[in-house]
Amino acid sequence: MTDQRSQAEIVRQSLKRRYRKERRFRAYGILAIAIALGALLTLFTDIIGKGYTGFLKTTITMEVQLDGEMMYLDDPKDERQIKMADFVEPLVQALIKEVPGATEEDRKQIRELINPYASVALRDALKANPEWLDTSRTMTFLSHTDVDVYVKHAGDDAYSIKLNDQQKAWVDELQERGVIETSFNDVFFSGGDSRDPSKAGILGAIVGSLLTMFVTLILSFPIGVAAAIYLEEFAPQNKFTDFIEVNINNLAAVPSIIFGLLGLAVFINLFGMPRSVPVVGGLVLTLMTLPTIIISSRAAIKSVPPSIREAAEGIGASKMQVVLHHVLPLAMPGMLTGSIIGMAQALGETAPLLLIGMVAFIVDVPDGFFDSATVLPVQVFLWAGSPELAFIERASAAIMVLLAFLISMNALAIWMRKRLERRW
Amino acid sequence: MNSVNTTIASEVTQPDEVAVPVQESKPAETIIEEGKTVGKPFSDDPKFKLRDVEVFYGDAPAIKKISLDIGRNEVIAFIGPSGCGKSTFLRCLNRMNDSIDICRVKGSLQLDDHDIYDPKRDVVELRARVGMVFQKPNPFPKSIYDNVAYGPRIHGLANRKSDLDEIVENSLRKAGLWEEVKDRLDANATGMSGGQQQRLCIARAIAVSPEVVLMDEPCSALDPIATAKVEELIAELSESYTIVIVTHSMQQAARVSHRTAYFHLGHLVEVNETNKVFTSPEHELTESYITGRFG
Numbered sequence: 243m244t245d246q247r248s249q250a251e252i253v254r255q256s257l258k259r260r261y262r263k264e265r266r267f268r269a270y271g272i273l274a275i276a277i278a279l280g281a282l283l284t285l286f287t288d289i290i291g292k293g294y295t296g297f298l299k300t301t302i303t304m305e306v307q308l309d310g311e312m313m314y315l316d317d318p319k320d321e322r323q324i325k326m327a328d329f330v331e332p333l334v335q336a337l338i339k340e341v342p343g344a345t346e347e348d349r350k351q352i353r354e355l356i357n358p359y360a361s362v363a364l365r366d367a368l369k370a371n372p373e374w375l376d377t378s379r380t381m382t383f384l385s386h387t388d389v390d391v392y393v394k395h396a397g398d399d400a401y402s403i404k405l406n407d408q409q410k411a412w413v414d415e416l417q418e419r420g421v422i423e424t425s426f427n428d429v430f431f432s433g434g435d436s437r438d439p440s441k442a443g444i445l446g447a448i449v450g451s452l453l454t455m456f457v458t459l460i461l462s463f464p465i466g467v468a469a470a471i472y473l474e475e476f477a478p479q480n481k482f483t484d485f486i487e488v489n490i491n492n493l494a495a496v497p498s499i500i501f502g503l504l505g506l507a508v509f510i511n512l513f514g515m516p517r518s519v520p521v522v523g524g525l526v527l528t529l530m531t532l533p534t535i536i537i538s539s540r541a542a543i544k545s546v547p548p549s550i551r552e553a554a555e556g557i558g559a560s561k562m563q564v565v566l567h568h569v570l571p572l573a574m575p576g577m578l579t580g581s582i583i584g585m586a587q588a589l590g591e592t593a594p595l596l597l598i599g600m601v602a603f604i605v606d607v608p609d610g611f612f613d614s615a616t617v618l619p620v621q622v623f624l625w626a627g628s629p630e631l632a633f634i635e636r637a638s639a640a641i642m643v644l645l646a647f648l649i650s651m652n653a654l655a656i657w658m659r660k661r662l663e664r665r666w
Numbered sequence: 667m668n669s670v671n672t673t674i675a676s677e678v679t680q681p682d683e684v685a686v687p688v689q690e691s692k693p694a695e696t697i698i699e700e701g702k703t704v705g706k707p708f709s710d711d712p713k714f715k716l717r718d719v720e721v722f723y724g725d726a727p728a729i730k731k732i733s734l735d736i737g738r739n740e741v742i743a744f745i746g747p748s749g750c751g752k753s754t755f756l757r758c759l760n761r762m763n764d765s766i767d768i769c770r771v772k773g774s775l776q777l778d779d780h781d782i783y784d785p786k787r788d789v790v791e792l793r794a795r796v797g798m799v800f801q802k803p804n805p806f807p808k809s810i811y812d813n814v815a816y817g818p819r820i821h822g823l824a825n826r827k828s829d830l831d832e833i834v835e836n837s838l839r840k841a842g843l844w845e846e847v848k849d850r851l852d853a854n855a856t857g858m859s860g861g862q863q864q865r866l867c868i869a870r871a872i873a874v875s876p877e878v879v880l881m882d883e884p885c886s887a888l889d890p891i892a893t894a895k896v897e898e899l900i901a902e903l904s905e906s907y908t909i910v911i912v913t914h915s916m917q918q919a920a921r922v923s924h925r926t927a928y929f930h931l932g933h934l935v936e937v938n939e940t941n942k943v944f945t946s947p948e949h950e951l952t953e954s955y956i957t958g959r960f961g
Contacts, residue, residue: 547804556793567820
């Protein structure tokens with residue numbers, strides 16, 4: 243009896259120790275997650291805090307007199323006249339009228355409040371609506387970037403305000419009267435890159451990214467899945483396939499910039515493909531993504547229970563039928579998840595694309611696979627390196643757009659896995 | 667077959683009678699003669715004619731020179747302790763071992779006088795004739811209908827939907843499953859109970875009208891009621907099919923089979939009519955196995 247009691251005592255003692263250990267272990271886990279969440283939270287608050295202003299634009303709304311005489315224009319349909327005409331003057335005159343106490347003497351300072359591209363916008367509007375000539379219209383134009391920065395970041399020391407005191411007073415006044423307003427920055431989503439931060443947009447980069455991703459997807463998914471199926475189902479087990487396997491695993495760990503060098507050497511220098519185009523970008527990213535897709539697809543194929551294979555073989559399905567009818571459908575969710583994660587990786591990739599020239603300054607939205615383009619992460623890289631702080635907030639906004647893409651792709655991967663997963 | 671059952675029971679209850687001839691001290695290897703099988707391994711008009719079959723995993727022999735005939739419309743049970751090679755031997759009959767790279771089969775295996783392991787032989791055709799039911803129920807994660815229709819579809823046995831419907835219904839009826847599932851043929855097969863799943867697997871195997879059905883411990887994952895149903899089914903199927911069944915349950919072998927083969931360490935020790943094997947085994951190893959001395 244005494245023996246038993248002491249044994250129970252020992253067990254109780256050890257139990258206490260075990261529970262302590264368990265609690266400690268759980269605390270470490272919670273701590274690790276808390277650190278990760280904290281880091282994530284810091285990242286997001288920093289980016290969003292710095293970047294949300296990138297989604298805002300500053301505009302000037304005013305009554306513009308489209309006086310033909312003032313613009314040296316009497317027929318807006320005449321191309322030559324339109325080219326020669328003065329579209330700055332009506333804007334300056336309109337703003338002078340809006341600013342209390344401003345005279346002809348202040349025209350240089352007044353002019354600095356209006357965006358340099360506003361006259362182009364006015365020209366295009368008049369070209370589209372020739373009947374507007376010699377009428378008076380209420381129109382909205384982008385403000386100058388300096389005004390934009392002042393309106394958004396007046397109290398922020400990080401930003402240097404380039405307006406003089408007179409101009410600042412005017413802007414304050416105009417803002418109060420609702421002439422200068424901030425609104426959602428649709429320009430950011432409808433245009434390509436620009437030298438002028440107010441005019442710069444990410445549509446070009448988004449389209450470039452989509453074109454590049456499309457090339458990557460249609461190449462890497464079929465090739466990756468086919469390679470995985472061959473290696474897993476048909477390839478003989480020998481030194482050669484072992485060698486291939488080792489190499490695939492190694493490729494997955496190769497720094498992405500090496501793939502950029504490869505793309506530069508092979509696709510551009512050897513095959514003579516053009517620089518900066520989505521096709522070459524897609525090819526390079528395909529090389530980079532393939533190992534990821536092959537490895538995850540092989541894992542998905544391996545996870546198909548052998549009993550399903552045996553069942554199909556047992557009723558006389560050929561190897562091909564077993565693979566196509568049973569293994570592939572069951573492995574598909576895993577393959578898709580792996581591919582989407584690989585694609586998300588490729589979407590965020592910058593380094594290899596720098597080497598094949600997708601870092602060029604491209605204003606136009608690309609309209610094809612062979613048109614010069616840039617991609618989202620490279621656009622971020624370009625803007626983040628710019629000395630102008632107005633570009634930095636746009637870089638942050640672009641990062642948010644990129645993150646939104648990545649998060650939705652990962653969410654899609656999770657949803658697909660949940661949706662397609664079958665139980666056996 | 668009921669009589670067999672009762673005789674065994676009476677045998678088993680008299681251990682003192684059977685205990686005497688067994689020499690416990692003698693290791694099993696020394697009392698087995700390679701390639702020698704006691705009882706009646708051969709028949710006049712065999713479905714399978716198997717001679718000197720040897721199977722190796724790498725260099726290790728798993729089956730050592732087994733010769734056996736399996737008759738037409740016969741139910742033969744393979745029994746023996748774990749690892750004795752009965753499953754391996756069964757899987758040779760429709761070349762399911764092909765997918766194991768290191769597995770080599772030697773000897774002559776003939777189905778209706780045609781060599782099973784002829785390199786020119788199409789394994790797909792062989793498996794359409796020799797169906798298989800596995801230890802664990804393994805329905806495809808598809809609908810009940812698609813499970814049964816899969817075989818006929820890939821072999822092109824039905825050209826019209828109505829033909830296919832008929833095959834599915836007949837197979838499910840033969841498997842005794844029709845009444846239970848006729849209203850939910852579109853339901854996923856993985857949602858069925860274990861016993862239903864196994865009967866579905868049998869229905870799937872017989873849907874392609876095989877001549878032989880191989881069963882590898884078909885009831886080992888089932889409860890007694892489901893087991894009873896599957897056994898009933900085997901008895902019915904034996905009218906039109908040759909059935910080879912591997913089982914760990916001697917009662918089951920006694921209930922369903924006409925002949926019983928006892929395997930030991932890769933040797934086929936004894937083959938005989940089932941009631942003979944269980945009432946008066948000729949070999950001492952068989953005797954000690956069925957009386958529960960080892961295995």
